Amino acid sequence: MLEKENSMPKILVTGGAGYIGSHTTLALCEAGYEVVVYDNLSTGKAEAVLPPARLVVGDLAQTEALDRLMTKEKFSAVLHFAGSIVVPESVENPLKYYMNNTNNTTELIRLAVKNAIPRFVFSSTAAVYGMPDTAAVTEDSPTKPINPYGRTKLMSEWVIEDTAAAHADFSFVILRYFNVAGADPKGRIGQSTPDATHLIKVASQAALGRRDALHIFGTDYDTPDGTCIRDYIHVSDLAAAHVLALGHLEAGNPAGIFNCGYGHGYSVRDIVSAVKEASGVDFPVIESPRRAGDPPALISDPTRIRATMNWKPAHDDIHAIALSAYRWEMRL
Numbered sequence: 421m422l423e424k425e426n427s428m429p430k431i432l433v434t435g436g437a438g439y440i441g442s443h444t445t446l447a448l449c450e451a452g453y454e455v456v457v458y459d460n461l462s463t464g465k466a467e468a469v470l471p472p473a474r475l476v477v478g479d480l481a482q483t484e485a486l487d488r489l490m491t492k493e494k495f496s497a498v499l500h501f502a503g504s505i506v507v508p509e510s511v512e513n514p515l516k517y518y519m520n521n522t523n524n525t526t527e528l529i530r531l532a533v534k535n536a537i538p539r540f541v542f543s544s545t546a547a548v549y550g551m552p553d554t555a556a557v558t559e560d561s562p563t564k565p566i567n568p569y570g571r572t573k574l575m576s577e578w579v580i581e582d583t584a585a586a587h588a589d590f591s592f593v594i595l596r597y598f599n600v601a602g603a604d605p606k607g608r609i610g611q612s613t614p615d616a617t618h619l620i621k622v623a624s625q626a627a628l629g630r631r632d633a634l635h636i637f638g639t640d641y642d643t644p645d646g647t648c649i650r651d652y653i654h655v656s657d658l659a660a661a662h663v664l665a666l667g668h669l670e671a672g673n674p675a676g677i678f679n680c681g682y683g684h685g686y687s688v689r690d691i692v693s694a695v696k697e698a699s700g701v702d703f704p705v706i707e708s709p710r711r712a713g714d715p716p717a718l719i720s721d722p723t724r725i726r727a728t729m730n731w732k733p734a735h736d737d738i739h740a741i742a743l744s745a746y747r748w749e750m751r752l
């Protein structure tokens with residue numbers, strides 16, 4: 421806390437022009453941090469980086485530029501969001517994912533250690549759990565990713581853990597996100613990627629006529645209505661979890677891995693209903709065959725983050741999530 425009062429800690433946010441990074445940048449600025457975003461704008465948007473945060477346009481692979489930035493700015497932490505995130509693309513083009521996720525994360529960690537940046541917060545994913553045997557997964561559930569995307573993120577986790585084990589002055593929080601959805605409730609930012617695959621975003625696009633229909637992939641799962649169940653977390657609650665994670669490390673607490681979800685789920689049909697209600701549009705829905713690799717249900721056990729960081733979600737309401745996503749989509 422003393423450090424915070426004397427001078428605002430300066431945070432490097434990679435991928436801060438993207439969906440989750442921009443919401444977290446906003447939350448960090450509101451909490452009084454100074455934020456520098458480093459982003460190549462491959463999927464992110466410069467206008468998503470709201471002042472007073474500063475945007476430096478650059479690629480993680482430009483390690484010399486990144487090194488110079490770290491040397492100049494003297495960051496107290498790195499929050500690492502930048503990466504490639506589309507699962508089917510990772511199957512078709514795995515090397516893109518190993519390069520951008522695993523390699524670039526490894527380089528970023530190398531530079532953080534070199535520049536004596538003591539804290540690292542990493543965007544991981546429920547995809548590291550693969551097809552879990554139980555619906556609600558804890559951080560100790562087996563990690564068995566079933567696609568290159570999940571594997572590149574799990575490998576990044578290992579690099580972080582092994583680095584921290586070898587360097588006493590490097591600590592981390594790994595956050596494993598479940599299904600991130602919604603937009604800033606004040607409407608300042610939202611998810612802008614045009615070809616996003618996230619269900620609530622795609623349903624909002626269908627409601628606005630930007631897609632002909634919404635596909636439900638699989639209606640014969642062993643779930644109450646036959647469609648897959650997921651744990652949807654509002655992006656602003658996730659952003660708040662990052663601010664807590666940073667405070668957790670600043671207070672000298674141990675490194676750790678934390679699930680980020682609400683601990684309960686909604687089916688695809690529930691989501692379709694929520695977006696139809698939010699939009700007032702009865703958009704067409706096409707029932708399609710299952711996709712490979714979709715577990716019937718994937719729900720977090722968020723006990724650890726609640727108990728350790730006192731994380732209290734403020735937006736655990738699927739109708740509010742759908743409404744914020746739809747309102748943002750209308751503005752695009």
Ligand SMILES: NC(=O)c1ccc[n+]([C@@H]2O[C@H](COP(=O)([O-])OP(=O)(O)OC[C@H]3O[C@@H](n4cnc5c(N)ncnc54)[C@H](O)[C@@H]3O)[C@@H](O)[C@H]2O)c1
Pocket residue numbers: 434435436437438439440441458459460461462463464465478479480481500501502503504505520524543544545546596597598599600601613618
């Ligand atoms: N969206 C989800 O539901 C979800 C779920 C689990 C985990 N995650 C993780 O959260 C992180 C952020 O995801 P998002 O949904 O905000 O995606 P996004 O595509 O909106 O954001 C990623 C950002 O990183 C930037 N970027 C990508 N490669 C870069 C590079 N080489 N150099 C510099 N910048 C680069 C992009 O321009 C973009 O601004 C990712 O690491 C992703 O794996 C997302």
